[in-house]
Amino acid sequence: MSGSDIILDVRGLKKHFPIRRGLLRRLSGQVRAVDGVSFSIRRGETLALVGESGCGKTTAARCILRAIPPSAGAVNFTIDGRTVDLATLPRRQLRPLRRHMQMVFQDPYSSLNPRMVVGDIIGEPLLINGMANRAERRARVTQLMELVQLPSAYFNRFPHAFSGGQRQRIGIARALALNPGLIVADEPVSALDVSVQAQILNLMLDLQDRLGLTYLFVAHDLSVVKHVSDRVAVMYVGRIVELAETETLYRRPLHPYTEALLSAAPTPVPGAISSRIVLEREIADPANPPPGCPFHPRCRYATDMCRSEVPQLQEVEPGRWVSCHRAGELGLAGVG
Amino acid sequence: MADPILSVRDLHTQFHGREGIVRAVDGVDFDVFEGRTLGVVGESGCGKSVTARSILGIVDRPGRVMGGQILLRPQGGGPPVDLATLPQAAMRRIRGPEIALVFQEPMASFSQHYTIGNQITEAILLHMGLGKRAARARAIELLDMVGVPQPDRRIDEYPFQLSGGLRQRVMIAMALACDPRVLIADEPTTALDVTTQAQILDLLRDLQQKRGLAIILITHDMGVIAEMAHDVAVMYLGRAVETGPVQDIFNRPRHPYTRALLRSIPTVMARPRTRLPTIEGSIPHPFDRPRGCAYHPRCSEKLGAVCETHEPPPIDTEHRQVRCFLHGGIPGAPPGTQP
Known part of the structure; x- marks a missing residue:
């Protein structure tokens, strides 16, 4: 693997949560949720992080995006030819980088603001990142809705009018709004019905081919993972126990x-x-x-x-x- | 085959609300046999859980069983009892000793204020006429049977002290407390990890073999059905669209929905990064139930206008039933000329 096509390189990532007890909240132990995780992702590939509940896969993903600060380790993110360590970067310098890494959440029911119409949900990242012109924004949102195969006539509808699968399309469109390089998808299909799951998985594969996206795909379901990933990392109690190409890992x-x-x-x-x-x-x-x-x-x-x-x-x-x-x-x- | 323990015939359960009527269960038929598992499979809104609750007479308001029969054959023979018309007081003698339920979310189905021992013995004291001491001994025996380690210690713990897998074992112990003949398990492993799921499915199979339990297993997971069920009912929007033995359902599915569903399931056997065949559209909201065959807007094998206007009747062939005009039942067409 040559260094240049690596978009994300995680080294020795740790997240320990303190356990405090008693009146004085004395430290009585540590939950080692993520305990020394290392891997890298090539540009344009899908790496799946799999494991059962409590293995630390979601915590690791959140540390990588600096949604929570890691306890130790490096998260080297390469964008536009520049490599930065997200784990230690000051907050102010982190902000302009956020547009390059976006998240798709598990539950399409709680991850969309019920008081905003779909067009505004998808357009919000554009507004925040300085696309002030309304017409311009609308054009981009329409384009994004087409990309995820949502009729643009739904622009002014509220999320409650949509099925789980359509909501997940809205979540994906919002994540894509700023042309990110890296998408972290945390269990993106596990809340969906089987007949809809396949639609969203196929959509994610299509979008990756068209836009050259890189996915960190966090999931517990090995069947789903087989259909989307190039490589798989299996986690157990805060550590990676095995990492290999998908076909090899499943077969042997x-x-x-x-x-x-x-x-x-x-x-x-x-x-x-x-x-x-x-x-x-x-x-x-x-x-x-x-x-x-x-x-x-x-x-x-x-x-x-x-x-x-x-x-x-x-x-x-x-x-x-x-x-x-x-x-x-x-x-x-x-x-x- | 012997007579079924439980037969559901043309069951209708509806919810009358301000916005309209939801026909949650809209004509469901199936049979449950001793020592066998009936898998009821379907996606959200297909009515699988409401079917279970209808059988037990615990449908939440404003839902009501509006028609059909739920026939339970008494132990040792005699005419079947129709649970759909049984008064509440009599139903109380059915729930527990005859039919018991295991819920999906064990955390939500326990009281947090009582030990698991309290909760298991409650049913034993109520139904089995045992004293306190004997009931406790019976509870420990049950916990041991479902594989809870150190049952004599665990019995005094509270539900929050147990892991998800252990809670589900306790839930099963509680369901079996009064020695039921039929166990309804509603998504018993959906909230669990795969390795824990494998343990619980093993336990259910083991208990069935030892006690001849009839199990109704409700799930959305075709993998779990393939593994556990002897017979299968595939549900879509309140109807059992296809029923039959598990091998037939998986190897020779007849309803277009069953076929499409089976094709769209991700499996560990797939080649990496292969796209799955999908079912078009999404499940309609229960208020907007399509006319005719409820599946027709998504069906890739639709015959034409008849599917949009007429509800396909059940077509019976040996051990199997399907509701689809592809297999007959077109109104007006003479028998033998149908596709």
Whole structure:
């Protein structure tokens, strides 16, 4: 990977939330929500950040956009030939960069202001960024509505008149208003009905092809992720446990957690589940992670080393990263 | 096959509001058998949850069951009881000992002010005539059965102290407290992570095998249906548009909606970055229910005017039922000449 086509390079990203107890609010611990995450995204590609609830994927995404300040690490964002570290940039210098990175939210019902008409929702970022001329703005909004396949006749309607899928189109149009390079989409289809999910996924693929967008796609659903991403990073308790090209990761996972996730994903084929791996116990507590590999209490391949030593994320083949002491020796089952 | 435990016939449940009538369930038929799972699948607004609530007689106001039959065959034979006409007092003896419900969101379905032990024993004390001590022992036994670790300690905890997966196990224990014959599980795993979902589905299958439970599994997830169901009812806007054995529904779907739905599901088997076939448009608002076949505005196999003006009647073939003019029922056409 040459350095020049990297749009986002995340190094050692951490977000720890303090736990305070008692009358004096004394610090009694840390929730290590994101605990040393590193990856980079090439311009024009989709990297999926997947994991179950509490794995830190949303927190990581929010730190990357500086919606919340990270505790440590670097978020190097390259735009117009210039690289800046979003993690440490003063707020004032951050502001003009915000137009280059936008977010699409999970819930299209709560992420749109119910008192604004669709045209104003989509046009608001334009107004804030200095497009004061009403007619100009209207023209751009109309263009954006066409882009996401919303009839421009809906300009003056309120969000409540729209279905979930249409609302998500509105959210996408708003995110695209300022021609961003990077879109962070946090579970963009998980609140939608199946028959509408496919429409939005296809739209996101089309827009990426047409506009050269880069996506950081945060999701829990491995089936959805397979349809949109070039590469996948699997997170568990605040860390990336495996990162690889989509096809490779699904076909030949190297981390036992990836194997279990793939095996647990329901497939619409009756009688296909004979070999399911059902993990025991529950996801580790990020405030009190187990010693050694955080996955070892649920891992059926764990050895003594896994119980005592924390594995590091290592590149085991070009472009394949895995954090497992036994990577490569296990012969895990994939799908597809 | 033996007689079904529960048969729903032409069920109609409506909500009369100021803005109009919502026909949430508009003519649904299905059968539920001992030891088998009926999967009821559909998207939002298809009436799957209202169907479940109608069976239990707990439809929220202003909703009411307006027609049809909900026939429960009593244990040990005898004529079936129609739950749709049963008085509330008698329904109370059905909910729990005969039919029990597991909700989607275990957090919202528990009281936060009582321990889980209190909440499980409430039903046992009410229905089973056991003393306090015996009821507590029974509750611990139930928690153990559904795989709650250290049940004798957990029984004194409050719902907020449990993880989502454990709460759903407790919910299932509570539903099974009075040994029901039919378990209705309404999106039991939708709020859970995949690895936890796999655990809960395993548990339901295991309980069914051990106790011969009849399960009605309500979900929007075709993957869960494929894995769990023996029989399937596909619902769209208040109607079961297609019912049949799971293999038939997935391998030879007959209704255009079932076909389209199956094609549009993302799967882990797909080639990366492949576009999915989509269903045009979106689900209509229940106030704007299309005339004729409710699916016709989105249907890619529409026959023509008949679909816009007439409601397709149920067409029965062996073990299967479909409501679509592609398979017959066109008014005026002599039998045998239909497409």
